[in-house]
Amino acid sequence: MSESPRPPREARDIMESAPPFLLATDSVRDAVRTMYMGRAGAGTEGVPGLVVLDAGGSLVGLVSQHDVLRAILPAYMTMVDLSEFAWDEMLGEMAARMAVKTVGEVMNPDVVSVAEDAPLMECVDLVVLHSLDCVPVLDAAGKVVGVVYVRDLYRAVAEALFPQEA
Numbered sequence: 001m002s003e004s005p006r007p008p009r010e011a012r013d014i015m016e017s018a019p020p021f022l023l024a025t026d027s028v029r030d031a032v033r034t035m036y037m038g039r040a041g042a043g044t045e046g047v048p049g050l051v052v053l054d055a056g057g058s059l060v061g062l063v064s065q066h067d068v069l070r071a072i073l074p075a076y077m078t079m080v081d082l083s084e085f086a087w088d089e090m091l092g093e094m095a096a097r098m099a100v101k102t103v104g105e106v107m108n109p110d111v112v113s114v115a116e117d118a119p120l121m122e123c124v125d126l127v128v129l130h131s132l133d134c135v136p137v138l139d140a141a142g143k144v145v146g147v148v149y150v151r152d153l154y155r156a157v158a159e160a161l162f163p164q165e166a
Helices: 028-037 064-070 075-079 089-099 121-132 150-161
Strands: 021-022 049-053 057-063 135-139 144-149
Touching: 021 028, 028 049, 028 057, 028 064, 028 089, 049 144, 057 089, 057 135, 064 089, 121 135, 121 150, 144 150
Parallel strands: 021 049
Antiparallel strands: 049 057, 135 144
């Protein structure tokens, strides 16, 4: 009789290993392309966020789809009622202006991360508490070894509820 596989319990069990990453000096255009394309050959339709590393491979930030959208919207526009504003062609124009910025200009440098052996409930807690789309996973030396995306956590929930269909 074969043993059934152990359900995922830790971040390492569901993380995407060796995730794509960016440097702070990369353009936002490159970030959007990488997020949009996802991981080559992984069958994914993009990722909601990417880790940002320095030249030595240390985690220095995270850039998300929300960060990109925030960079498109000029700060002064958040202070006025825009319900009757003329939006024609504005998205394309603002996207073109934002595309030349660097990832370092739009990323969040205050990254919430977990260790490889972090319980999945810790990941869920952090995602909910901080409204995150993904959580970088670090090894004992503090290097990024993976990323847990919300979709990975959701898949773990679905597999827990419907193990026979996993």
